[in-house]
Amino acid sequence: xxxxxxxxxxxxxxxxxxxxxxxxxxxxxxxxxxxxxxxxxxxxxxxxxxxxxxxxxxxxxxxxxxxxxxxxxxxxxxxxxxxxxxxxxxxxxxxxxxxxxxxxxxxxxxxxxxxxxxxxxxxxxxxxxxxxxxxxxxxxxxxxxxxxxxxxxxxxxxxxxxxxxxxxxxxxxxxxxxxxxxxxxxxxxxxxxxxxxxxxxxxxxxxxxxxxxxxxxxxxxxxxxxxxxxxxxxxxxxxxxxxxxxxxxxxxxxxxxxxxxxxxxxxxxxxxxxxxxxxxxxxxxxxxxxxxxxxxxxxxxxxxxxxxxxxxxxxxxxxxxxxxxxxxxxxxxxxxxxxxxxxxxxxxxxxxxxxxxxxxxxx
Numbered sequence: 001x002x003x004x005x006x007x008x009x010x011x012x013x014x015x016x017x018x019x020x021x022x023x024x025x026x027x028x029x030x031x032x033x034x035x036x037x038x039x040x041x042x043x044x045x046x047x048x049x050x051x052x053x054x055x056x057x058x059x060x061x062x063x064x065x066x067x068x069x070x071x072x073x074x075x076x077x078x079x080x081x082x083x084x085x086x087x088x089x090x091x092x093x094x095x096x097x098x099x100x101x102x103x104x105x106x107x108x109x110x111x112x113x114x115x116x117x118x119x120x121x122x123x124x125x126x127x128x129x130x131x132x133x134x135x136x137x138x139x140x141x142x143x144x145x146x147x148x149x150x151x152x153x154x155x156x157x158x159x160x161x162x163x164x165x166x167x168x169x170x171x172x173x174x175x176x177x178x179x180x181x182x183x184x185x186x187x188x189x190x191x192x193x194x195x196x197x198x199x200x201x202x203x204x205x206x207x208x209x210x211x212x213x214x215x216x217x218x219x220x221x222x223x224x225x226x227x228x229x230x231x232x233x234x235x236x237x238x239x240x241x242x243x244x245x246x247x248x249x250x251x252x253x254x255x256x257x258x259x260x261x262x263x264x265x266x267x268x269x270x271x272x273x274x275x276x277x278x279x280x281x282x283x284x285x286x287x288x289x290x291x292x293x294x295x296x297x298x299x300x301x302x303x304x305x306x307x308x309x310x311x312x313x314x315x316x317x318x319x320x321x322x323x324x325x326x327x328x329x330x331x332x333x334x335x336x337x338x339x340x341x342x343x344x345x346x347x348x349x350x351x352x353x354x355x356x357x358x359x360x361x362x363x
Contacts (some may be wrong), residue, residue: 040349045302046338046356048330051284053320055277061203063268067195069169072187074162075099079182086176090167096191099184101163108156115149122146171195194266199255200236201270204248212276213238219253220273223264232256283331284323286356289338290316299330300337300344309337311346322358
């Protein structure tokens with residue numbers, strides 16, 4: 001009976017030690033697994049993309065012709081004929097209209113007769129003066145009469161010439177404000193002629209945006225009427241004084257003409273993109289993904305089927321709108337770690353839990 005009890009006791013003791021060993025091994029494995037889990041860092045990732053990081057702004061203004069001339073009558077009278085209508089092309093010097101000048105011609109003939117008489121009087125007086133028959137005062141009086149007669153003839157010759165209203169510049173007639181048979185006064189507007197060879201845009205720019213602009217700088221131009229066509233222009237001049245009403249400085253942009261370009265007319269609304277610092281199509285990453293330690297900057301790239309990271313040194317350029325330009329180190333299309341970077345080092349284990357999203361900034 002005693003031997004039987006001892007056997008039971010020994011078996012129970014062996015079973016107890018076996019359970020202790022099993023529990024110890026299980027706890028050890030669980031501890032190792034928990035330790036490994038703690039070393040895997042959850043991260044989000046982003047892709048290095050080509051992005052526009054230019055220091056740019058856009059303003060709107062209408063297209064205007066650089067040259068526009070208002071053609072007005074220089075004499076009063078009856079309009080005899082009108083030779084051009086809106087949309088027609090004129091050249092400098094073309095006769096656009098004629099005004100009745102019969103009265104001026106009559107006065108001119110009378111003035112010519114007076115001039116001939118004044119010339120005869122002056123010649124006789126000069127001959128008498130040389131012989132001592134008349135005084136110098138008489139000669140000067142005859143000379144003044146001659147000059148007055150000449151001036152009157154010149155005035156009336158101009159009046160006759162002004163009867164033909166000529167185009168002051170070459171261009172397109174954009175307004176005709178009179179008809180044949182109308183009575184017209186001096187300096188009354190008759191036509192508007194617009195030179196379409198040079199079109200400009202004159203937006204107002206604030207002083208904060210003016211500093212980076214210089215004459216000759218190229219700009220991008222979009223027209224609301226042609227949303228699918230990109231135009232270009234150059235800064236022609238920057239006005240020196242601020243507009244006291246708007247508080248803005250006028251910047252004149254010349255629209256560059258190109259072959260097979262859609263027709264642009266004065267009055268079209270244009271949107272001009274000014275870029276004081278041009279950085280287009282540059283490799284960029286979220287600014288949060290750039291790590292700086294000990295004066296060096298680097299990124300963490302995924303490797304080993306996205307289970308580990310590799311540390312890559314990079315050269316950073318401009319940073320704008322939440323993104324950093326990468327000048328050297330990676331190319332576009334590379335996947336990088338974007339968040340939870342504090343505990344990472346070269347070779348660290350990671351687990352990708354999502355994709356980085358930028359909110360509140362331009363894309």
